[in-house]
Amino acid sequence: MIGHELGGRYQIIERIGGGGMALVYKAQDLLLNRYVAIKVLRQQFVNDEEFIRRFRREAQSAASLSHPNVVSIYDVGQEEDTHYIIMEYVEGQNLNEIIKERAPLQVDEAVRIASQICDALDHAHHNQIIHRDIKPHNILIGRGGRVKVTDFGIARAVTSATITQTGSVVGSVHYFSPEHAKGVATGEKSDLYSLGIVLYQMLTGKLPFLGESPISVALKHLQEEFEEPRLVNPMIPQSVENIILKSMRKNPNERYQSAKEMLLDLETCLLPERRMEPKLEFGQHDEDSTRIMPAIKPQQSIAGGVRRTREESKADEPAPETKQRKKSTKPLVWAGISILVILILLGMAWYFNKQLEVADVQMPKLIGLQEDEARAKLTELGLAVGQVTEKYNEKYDPGIVYEQSKIEGTEVKQGALIDLTVSTKKPLVKMPDLSELSLEEGKQKLLALGVKDGSITSSEEFSDADAGTVIKQDPGANTDIDPEMVSVHLTISKGKETVSMPDLTGLDEKAAASKLEDLGLTLIRKEESSFTVEKGKVIEQWPYEPGDTVERGAEVTLTFSSGYPADAINYSFGVPVAPAEPDKNSKIRIVFTDARGENQEWGTKTINTEQTFSVDLMLAPNKDGSVTVYRDDQIFATYPVSYIDAKQGTVPVPELPTTSDPEVDNPDPSDSEDPGVTGVTGNNGGEGNSQKENKGKKNN
Structure with missing residues (x-):
């Protein structure tokens, strides 16, 4: 992939990371002249149509997030069998690297990082997006200390097929919530459990649960208690330990009810009055922590069901002395059972026949509606929203549906998936840096970007830059602009300003220095004796004679009289x-x-x-x-x-x-x-x- 130009726009520079499902590359956006990160789906998943569909849908959902602590998604695309996501490039390290280098972290630093992660999760949860894979590897720390959460929604794209192919659940078992380990539905509180583990690891330098295999680690999440963080690192305030204890409860109902609630706790936990607050006590042990779970193996549930059926049959078997008495009733019992089975089969046939009879509905007009209105209308008719594509259309305001996959008035089956195309805000581009270019070069670059010729104006002023080059621009470089609407003003250098050299001979030092300062010239002072020039006055000026043209900032040497020589x-x-x-x-x-x-x-x-x-x-x-x-x-x-x-x-x-x-x-x-x-x-x-x-x- 290195050196490949993806989508005719993104020049692959180097590989910067990778996981179980995708590889991540650093690339140059040739159109906008900026660095981006490209996540490319691994080849073993390119034939799983369900995965690809959900992969795109989740990427589109993540792209709807706009938050300073969330890595921005710019684009989703496909080139032959290569599926990729274009996202914001963050210069820095991931949290896993920082933990390896210098854990345990200072308490205030760990709380600051956790607060920013929690803020990002709060924004995502409000947009009905669950991360499901919060771990230090997915937390990027930029150069200025800004936390960026990445890989939003990717874990949701896992299917039963991909689990079977890889042999493990996608994600890291060390950060699983108990409900995630069980394989049941996960929600917002599952993300908060994982965040509690990340905070635990930042402050102790270790993970709460370790094991010889992923299965053993998953069982510990379900059954065992972790070593309390203050026993590992006594420098942790009790208020901070309380946050970890609450977020990592095995029972989701005993955790924080929302990311907002946890964020408020993080923002105040280091206040002096809270540092030594009492340790949190819970009324009873987690019901999940005392439950003995069998080892998780393929087909275990089926085998277990069969085994339990046999054991129950043995337990219900009558004693020997009652067998003879029941022999006479067996024909009647078997006849009853047969009739019951027939009735059940007839009922099932009727039920499934009803289920297979899907009603037709008339496709409504969705074009011109807000996306939420279109979704509600489809739901009302028993239809489902399929893929939603967001694309700019100058004829429609942002958020308005302007294409639908099924034509208005056609008959469709209830439950059918209807794809929608929704208008977005007009895409902006970055203002290029035009400094040191000539006026003509700057204009050509703007015209290529789509800026109108009549919207480009210029003026000149003196500067130290080469004459004829751009020294200022409005809007500034990297500003988001609409090329069709923006007005650009360029300031062009006239070169260094020049002045006419005055005659300074015979002036005293104050008067001579004042004249040079007014002209923007620099005084270099010398002194020598003189019989003819009064002490303190200028004897000679060099290298510029009166009337010479001099650039502002030039140095002028003035020789002042020190009076008569000592031997006179x-x-x-x-x-x-x-x-x-x-x-x-x-x-x-x-x-x-x-x-x-x-x-x-x-x-x-x-x-x-x-x-x-x-x-x-x-x-x-x-x-x-x-x-x-x-x-x-x-x-x-x-x-x-x-x-x-x-x-x-x-x-x-x-x-x-x-x-x-x-x-x-x-x-x-x-x-x-x-x-x-x-x-x-x-x-x-x-x-x-x-x-x-x-x-x-x-x-x-």
């Missing part, structure tokens, strides 16, 4: 100045160069006396300074200031240039060739000579 010196240099002529105004302009830059303006002053101005210089190991003085827009003097001299305190004290010949208007041309003079202008050449002398003093 702030040196105050005193600059002497004097007017061109005493007591007459002269305009003095000072320009300086230091580590902060070239030809920086200090300022302009008007003087008419000798003065000394202070110029602050920032000096560094590779950045010496200089001060140039302009008087009346002519260079008056230039003073170099060495970093080393400033650091060592050996900077020469500057002196005013002197003039020796006021008649000379121009400096001596030879002065410009003297490398010791940076530059002096004066009224005559004598002034230049004086500057040479000053230079020599500065270098001393």
Whole structure:
């Protein structure tokens, strides 16, 4: 079966279980793109027509159950001689595996599981469905701890033929109720007895009845008492033991009267006020527990009947002395017996003849009636409901009969089976997951599902996903939808949003960080010293220049000024100045160069006396300074200031240039060739000579 495509729709993946009647496989539903479990009838039962008919009917009954603790039945089908049921796939373990791994379970966990099983049984019993095979193997525990009861109704499909073929009753004898073991009719209370055994096993790790053969176990259910659970596991509260004791009474009348009653007990048994409640005492022993049952063997009842008849004959045989007296009456007795037998035979012939005469009835119109109404009408006429098929029909509301196996007005025999076809709710499909598909691919997938083209709309928004792919969908993936009625909206990615990079140089850190945050960009901070940029402000931005296009979320590295380097010196240099002529105004302009830059303006002053101005210089190991003085827009003097001299305190004290010949208007041309003079202008050449002398003093 592995790899086989069943029904043109279900791809068999692997075998996940099996029992006496069927094998269970995990499969992929190719139409709805989901996993399902498929139960396939074993080959030895495919020729039992009665079994197959009841098998389908019971599967249809189980499909009518809709409860969170019941495994859902999706479909029933046949492919050649393969009969199968499609059901919900539950990812997890069955309770039998959990009991084997870690029994005894914690009391609260066992009670929680039993409560969910009981809730499922209550729902089933209200729908006139008896499980008849409650055992840990049929209890599935999903990943989230959700309990799912499976195999509803399958045990009811057993016939006398299948029992004979297999040599045993279908189901597990360890979980049989006494009435089940007897072979009499079982009902709701039989399911509750089995649930009591399951709770017993969860809390003790053992079964209440064990034996060398199924027959011996069945007899123990009928005759023997089980070891009380608190003797096996003293951690069980008395309130919980009471539930087990009551559910496992051999007399059904002493058990819970309904699953609802047992569920209410389970829901309250762990309350503090109930844990140490008194032990349940029953007025008398189960009448079934003291009854001695003979070993159950084929044909036992017939042989026993014959044997009892012979023993009774011997017991009634008259004593020897009375035999002679009765000989004379024997002919009359035999004549009477003969007449009686003839009368009985005539009566039986008349009776069976009457029974064989089945009345005809006219087939009523059932189409358009509710299913319950149709059933009642058939019952009223002495007809029986055969197979009920549920199938969607757009012309009829759910629950309405729209086909009947016998045409209205035809004559049918009383007791005939009438098959009905009933409309169901329109089948819904699961919304596919369209994420990461292109808009066109998403549309094609929806159209293939039956969604109308005009019902599909789309919009765009920025995202981290690839441009042109689906990032949102409404309805969401796996939502149940009606393809013909649903409206679908798809949101398509426009790719990552971009912004224009601003100029952040010169901003302080708070202002720069705020701008980047507003643009959705990430700040990476660096720091370095600077002579030109104030401490705490941006020196440089990288790798994006102002005006560059940047994706939101990108990282931007900003270098902030930490101020002047540690080895820089702030040196105050005193600059002497004097007017061109005493007591007459002269305009003095000072320009300086230091580590902060070239030809920086200090300022302009008007003087008419000798003065000394202070110029602050920032000096560094590779950045010496200089001060140039302009008087009346002519260079008056230039003073170099060495970093080393400033650091060592050996900077020469500057002196005013002197003039020796006021008649000379121009400096001596030879002065410009003297490398010791940076530059002096004066009224005559004598002034230049004086500057040479000053230079020599500065270098001393």
